[in-house]
Amino acid sequence: MSDPREHEEPSPAPAEPATLAEVARSFLRLGLTAFGGPAAHLAFMRSELVVRRRWVGEQELLDLIGGASLLPGPTSTEVALMLARRRKGWWGLLVGGACFIMPSVLLVLLLSWAYVHYGTTNAGAGVLFGVKPVVVAIISNAVVGLARTAVKSWLLGAVAALAVAAYFYGTSPVLILVGAALVVTVVANRDRWMRGSSAAAGSSAAFWAALHLGHRAGSPRSRLVSSRLVSSQLVPSHLVKVSLWAIFLEFLKLGSIVFGSGYVLVTYLRGDLVLHGHWLSETQLLATVAIGQITPGPVFTTATSIGYLVGGLGGALLATVGIFLPSFLLVAALMPVLSRARRSVWSASALDGVNAAAIALMAGVTIQLGRASLVGWLPVLVAVGSLALLVRWRVNSTWLVVAGAAVGLVHSLV
Numbered sequence: 001m002s003d004p005r006e007h008e009e010p011s012p013a014p015a016e017p018a019t020l021a022e023v024a025r026s027f028l029r030l031g032l033t034a035f036g037g038p039a040a041h042l043a044f045m046r047s048e049l050v051v052r053r054r055w056v057g058e059q060e061l062l063d064l065i066g067g068a069s070l071l072p073g074p075t076s077t078e079v080a081l082m083l084a085r086r087r088k089g090w091w092g093l094l095v096g097g098a099c100f101i102m103p104s105v106l107l108v109l110l111l112s113w114a115y116v117h118y119g120t121t122n123a124g125a126g127v128l129f130g131v132k133p134v135v136v137a138i139i140s141n142a143v144v145g146l147a148r149t150a151v152k153s154w155l156l157g158a159v160a161a162l163a164v165a166a167y168f169y170g171t172s173p174v175l176i177l178v179g180a181a182l183v184v185t186v187v188a189n190r191d192r193w194m195r196g197s198s199a200a201a202g203s204s205a206a207f208w209a210a211l212h213l214g215h216r217a218g219s220p221r222s223r224l225v226s227s228r229l230v231s232s233q234l235v236p237s238h239l240v241k242v243s244l245w246a247i248f249l250e251f252l253k254l255g256s257i258v259f260g261s262g263y264v265l266v267t268y269l270r271g272d273l274v275l276h277g278h279w280l281s282e283t284q285l286l287a288t289v290a291i292g293q294i295t296p297g298p299v300f301t302t303a304t305s306i307g308y309l310v311g312g313l314g315g316a317l318l319a320t321v322g323i324f325l326p327s328f329l330l331v332a333a334l335m336p337v338l339s340r341a342r343r344s345v346w347s348a349s350a351l352d353g354v355n356a357a358a359i360a361l362m363a364g365v366t367i368q369l370g371r372a373s374l375v376g377w378l379p380v381l382v383a384v385g386s387l388a389l390l391v392r393w394r395v396n397s398t399w400l401v402v403a404g405a406a407v408g409l410v411h412s413l414v
Contacts, residue, residue, distance in 0.1 A: 018088045020095050026053065027084060027096040031103035033398045035128075035296045036135030039365040041076035043135075043142030045083065047397045051145075055087050058149040066354035067338040069177050069361075073255055073327040074300045077101065081331040082338070090332070097328060104297025105304050105320055111291045112308040112316070116239070128294055130382060130408020132373035134400050137386035139366045147359050155187055156356040163360035177357050184353030185346060192345070240279050242310040244318050250277075251303050251322030265300060279310050300324065382407060 026048060034044040042065060049055045056064075061079075064086075068078035077100065084096025151157050159180045166176050250272065258265050266289055273279040280288070288309065292302035300323050307319025341347040374380050382404055389395040 023092045023096045027099035031100045031297045035131045038076040039362045040135045043139045062355040077298045104301040107295040108301045108304045112305040126409045126412030127405045130404040133379040133383035134386045134404035141390045150355040150359045160356040160360040163357040167364040180353040180357035181350040185349045188349040247315045248318040248322045251319045255323040255326040
């Protein structure tokens, strides 16, 4: 259960050839155990694929996170796809992505069936109670480890601090990331910048693009919707049946335009499917979001639940394909570009800024999760104990999740 290399500086990917079975096993494990949303997924990937298996180094992982953060779609899923592609080429991309996504899809289908037939999504409440404090500890450990690599100068430290402040102020994560890239590029290359008028024009274009993306991505309303999950009566009312083609196109669109986490997705779902399309009631939307939250893997599998509610098994499959297909295509197209980004002083500076801001955003999410999860003496004890086991005894994070789930189940039965 322990790995003596847990806190050593990870080395680059090993030279021996990888196998598809290795990729499948690693991402299947992540898909079955990575509870807690995007920040937690990235923490699990660092523990499993950087520290334990040494597929890539810390810097390359940070570059992949930074690049994925600027793409539409689920960031953690896109990082998983990039790591799988990095390890075993195009087949790795397909097999690793499928193994990371499918466990969540199958669990969401099962819970959606139970919701339609029995009107409840409380089966995972006990598991979540014990798992959430463990997730907070895992993310905290990953943030500290990644920050050692990402925040390597006073400039990047200042950018990270400003990014955290902007996050809690309510600024769009995409605007924070692009703004950080712009600031670091300008300051780190100020001598070159002053000599290049074309570079100044490029910075202006990037600034206006950031404003446009910031307007489209993120909304306090998504946090408001998710906060109402606790008090909602998750009982199914009349379900509207929608054509399979309409389901596929809707989620293909969402997978192509939504930046950020599953909580940002909620805003778009509410606007498109509740207020305009009338596919779902408010209660049904909240139920599907809850189902996506209590399963491991991508929160974007909320789409699977909605597809099942309005289109049965076919709707669930098409909604899943639609929302994740853009991520596969974007990673396939842009992975070669990201691999060359470090060769240019301009793009390297931009990546440094994005990396620092991405770690700051992970820190902000950790603080929010801690506030919501560490309520009462038992969750605090679980979190502190998990962090001690990670830092001092280097216990594998998968076993900590299993132990946290067991504690939560026992607590729910007492």
